[in-house]
Amino acid sequence: MTPAAQDHLAILAEQRADLEAERLRIEKAYCLAVLDHITAKIRAVCPEAVYVSFAFYSSSRTLDLHCVLGAQTSPLGTCPELWDNEGEPEDEHPLDDIADQIESDVQTALAPYASPAWATVGRNAASDGNSWLLELPPADRVSRVAELVRAHHPEATAVIVDGRSAGGRIIEVVEGSGEDGSQNLTTQRRWSRECEDVLTRLVGQIFAMPTLAGRHLDAIHDYRHPYGTSSELVRLMTLPPTA
Known part of the structure; x- marks a missing residue:
């Protein structure tokens, strides 16, 4: 390889690294923007919402939405369930209308391995199975x-x-x-x-x-x-x- 070709290759490698860094920055911002968007929609009809509970499948980076929970009332207490995605048909709730969007948007926010939204996720201590809690971000x-x-x-x-x-x-x-x-x-x-x-x-x-x-x-x-x-x-x- 000639010196000129080596220089050209080095320039392209640097440009590729810069583009990848910018892509990662945009991806992180997008994940948080999606999370903020669905949080606003959830709290518009359920102001007490604090957590979204779900099952996560790492091999496919997909999830199943379980429910929306409120704040833990005491250190030894559990978080009150405000809405159950698998509830009975007669248990109508405004969140029923956006259940698919909640599941889709939370999945989008958590899809990248480096998503900053993962910092707000923890295991659901009240469940022994595949159950995780995502803490919804504050409005400000x-x-x-x-x-x-x-x-x-x-x-x-x-x-x-x-x-x-x-x-x-x-x-x-x-x-x-x-x-x-x-x-x-x-x-x-x-x-x-x-x-x-x-x-x-x-x-x-x-x-x-x-x-x-x-x-x-x-x-x-x-x-x-x-x-x-x-x-x-x-x-x-x-x-x-x-x-």
């Missing part, structure tokens, strides 16, 4: 992040997030400004491991959705990463007011 992810952060850091005005870790993770909390105008930063996050997992999922989804990322994630210049790694994907997310 950024507001939900603000609520969770301020539950532990009441003075928080913003968070610094890193898109390199787990798709997106909070690395510092901004608690106002000092007398010299500099930001008061802390890496001592006070929330629990469970809360950290929820925040990581939400921040990862915000990074994966171009509209949300463009609106809420601002570039930071001359930032020194507290853990000494690259700051290429570090962003500032200002927290909106909370009640």
